[in-house]
Amino acid sequence: EPEVTQTPSHQVTQMGQEVILRCVPISNHLYFYWYRQILGQKVEFLVSFYNNEISEKSEIFDDQFSVERPDGSNFTLKIRSTKLEDSAMYFCASSENRGPSANEKLFFGSGTQLSVL
Amino acid sequence: AQRVTQPEKLLSVFKGAPVELKCNYSYSGSPELFWYVQYSRQRLQLLLRHISRESIKGFTADLNKGETSFHLKKPFAQEEDSAMYYCALSGQRQAGTALIFGKGTTLSVSS
Numbered sequence: 001e002p003e004v005t006q007t008p009s010h011q012v013t014q015m016g017q018e019v020i021l022r023c024v025p026i027s028n029h030l031y032f033y034w035y036r037q038i039l040g041q042k043v044e045f046l047v048s049f050y051n052n053e054i055s056e057k058s059e060i061f062d063d064q065f066s067v068e069r070p071d072g073s074n075f076t077l078k079i080r081s082t083k084l085e086d087s088a089m090y091f092c093a094s095s096e097n098r099g100p101s102a103n104e105k106l107f108f109g110s111g112t113q114l115s116v117l
Numbered sequence: 118a119q120r121v122t123q124p125e126k127l128l129s130v131f132k133g134a135p136v137e138l139k140c141n142y143s144y145s146g147s148p149e150l151f152w153y154v155q156y157s158r159q160r161l162q163l164l165l166r167h168i169s170r171e172s173i174k175g176f177t178a179d180l181n182k183g184e185t186s187f188h189l190k191k192p193f194a195q196e197e198d199s200a201m202y203y204c205a206l207s208g209q210r211q212a213g214t215a216l217i218f219g220k221g222t223t224l225s226v227s228s
Contacts, residue, residue, distance in 0.1 A: 003160075004160075042218045042219060042221060043161070043221075045218075056215055058215065105163050105166075106216065109160060
């Protein structure tokens, strides 16, 4: 079965540094998502992306965050100036577009553990 | 506001015992409800969704709009069912809409 791939699996950075988390969605999928899970807390929606633009974003996804699909295969999440509270597991997901029906099955990557020191 | 509540952080049962993982939701419209599972060291994956009315790995879940619940049930638990289970809600009938997750329940099945 095709998989969503995320790199790196672990990322350690200093507070204030920029980080880019990378994801390769399943090739025929058209919708892409980022979620995060702070240790001990629930999985939280950050942003969804379709047709090269953000379709929905949460309150967490402020100006420090951005997403990009630079080359038609990768889907990246950039945090411009990391804060301690950005430490979390970040999950990428993708879904296939089958038209305006009920929400499609999301396929999740294995996550990138971001540690901000 | 959309909210998903899973009241139990941990549920421990013996092999062969019935399992019920509770999920309650808050949403004013007609939600789509899902159960996701995360086995140890594996990725989050869809277990089942209410619109499919399916049974996966012996698990079923019925949407009860009166009680705003979507409890996950299995009559006889197996050790391989041990995992983290997340109930999730989507409030709109459109692809690309956010999933709202509950905090998750760890199911531990012992022999």
